[in-house]
Amino acid sequence: MLQPLAQLGRSTLIYGLGLAAGRLLSLLTLPIFTRYLSATEFGLIALLLLAGMVARQACGLGIGGAAGIVYFRAADASGRAAALWTAAMLTGLGALALLGLAWLAAPALGGVLLDGAERAGLIRWHALGLAAGMLAEMLLLRLQFESRPAAFVLLSVGQGATGLALSYLLVVEAGFGIAGWIVGNCGGALLGLLAVLLVVLAGCRPAFDRHLVRPLLTSGLPLVPGGLLTLLLFQGATYAVAREAGLAVAGQFSIALQFGAGMMLLTGAFGNAWYPYFQSHAGRPEEAARQFPRLVSAYAFGFGLAALAFFAVARPLVALLTEAGFHAAYRGVGWSALAYYLLALWSMLLPALYFARETWLVLPVQAAAVVYAAGGHVLLLPALGLEGAAMAVALGAGGMVATQLLANRLRGYRLPMTEPGRLLAALSALAVAVLTQRAIDESLALPLALPASAALLAAYAAVGWRGLGRERLALTTRLRARGQLRA
Numbered sequence: 001m002l003q004p005l006a007q008l009g010r011s012t013l014i015y016g017l018g019l020a021a022g023r024l025l026s027l028l029t030l031p032i033f034t035r036y037l038s039a040t041e042f043g044l045i046a047l048l049l050l051a052g053m054v055a056r057q058a059c060g061l062g063i064g065g066a067a068g069i070v071y072f073r074a075a076d077a078s079g080r081a082a083a084l085w086t087a088a089m090l091t092g093l094g095a096l097a098l099l100g101l102a103w104l105a106a107p108a109l110g111g112v113l114l115d116g117a118e119r120a121g122l123i124r125w126h127a128l129g130l131a132a133g134m135l136a137e138m139l140l141l142r143l144q145f146e147s148r149p150a151a152f153v154l155l156s157v158g159q160g161a162t163g164l165a166l167s168y169l170l171v172v173e174a175g176f177g178i179a180g181w182i183v184g185n186c187g188g189a190l191l192g193l194l195a196v197l198l199v200v201l202a203g204c205r206p207a208f209d210r211h212l213v214r215p216l217l218t219s220g221l222p223l224v225p226g227g228l229l230t231l232l233l234f235q236g237a238t239y240a241v242a243r244e245a246g247l248a249v250a251g252q253f254s255i256a257l258q259f260g261a262g263m264m265l266l267t268g269a270f271g272n273a274w275y276p277y278f279q280s281h282a283g284r285p286e287e288a289a290r291q292f293p294r295l296v297s298a299y300a301f302g303f304g305l306a307a308l309a310f311f312a313v314a315r316p317l318v319a320l321l322t323e324a325g326f327h328a329a330y331r332g333v334g335w336s337a338l339a340y341y342l343l344a345l346w347s348m349l350l351p352a353l354y355f356a357r358e359t360w361l362v363l364p365v366q367a368a369a370v371v372y373a374a375g376g377h378v379l380l381l382p383a384l385g386l387e388g389a390a391m392a393v394a395l396g397a398g399g400m401v402a403t404q405l406l407a408n409r410l411r412g413y414r415l416p417m418t419e420p421g422r423l424l425a426a427l428s429a430l431a432v433a434v435l436t437q438r439a440i441d442e443s444l445a446l447p448l449a450l451p452a453s454a455a456l457l458a459a460y461a462a463v464g465w466r467g468l469g470r471e472r473l474a475l476t477t478r479l480r481a482r483g484q485l486r487a
Contacts, residue, residue, distance in 0.1 A: 035323060037177065052127075252325075331390070349418070361411070
């Protein structure tokens, strides 16, 4: 058990360090951008990002998800190269479609998203950056599939850093406001695509295989509605907040989502390592049946501690890194992080249906999650405002986990994915700890809340360490054996 954990751990660490570097850059520049951009402008940016995510998901045709399926089924290196480049060319066609649609619809979108049809040019700049990002991400999959996390991270972080640097110059130094932010990020995406092309072309000759178009599309297109539903689950809340409470509160909510998305430093790093890892077990079902349930338990306890930490540090961190008009955002940070934790937990339950080739089941599960979140918004947003919206997102993600567990059971998959008792214990302990932390935040002044939060984190860590009994025993046995060898 320790060997697969170590293998996943090494890749996760590298991906995590890279994501952490990119996220740190964003956090360090956040005080600057919140000084030069208002909460209302952040609300406009949040709506623009939401529209861009929807457009990318629709025009991407699901090829990003299908590429891995076709790639790992290829018999040799030339087949894998053909799978990657055929997927990249299809993605390029989708990117061209996005650009064409954005060019035609820019005046109308400018009026809706940026509060003025005269800003149509900014819509086109944003679309250009989206198209470049689509193609760069597709080509980067080669590095991920070949287990080259260092190169993957270097290129990803470089693109993000370039976009931030250009945005800083245009927003702060040149005073272009929201226009500077849009054009700067577009420039970062274009330069990032150029760098990715130079790296990928150096070791992989382009090849197109028309016979792969059909499997890529048949595997990818069913993923598009599900991807849109996931976007609606996480990002659609911004639109709901804007309608219910106004753009200023939507701007605060977008800041809460940005801080909470720091959880993706961990879950995203783990996910980048998890996908090729579980796909490599497609021909080894017995080994997968032994390892996967224990890995799910280890994730539930270990990453649960990280999710709880976001609740604990949200209040002082938001106060430290933002202007006073954004301080209320801390109430949504922890719930946003919890939602990302639950989304990654859900993704760990998918190998059973991937191996059974029943990926169609993902869509109804995601649709159910959106229904759960919508119900949460109706009940919680009017009463609790920003925090209610974030809670509704977490409710949707939690409902997705529960629905997937039920679906796996009803479908009777042979590959077990969980140890029910340990998973229930981990999630129950986390729920109690989260509610306790929120009570601490609302009842204690910050100087008293900090030590109370630290004690709560220590208590949860102790519960998690105890819950990982078999893994703890294996680890201590190995450490003792190493000590005896050295002696």
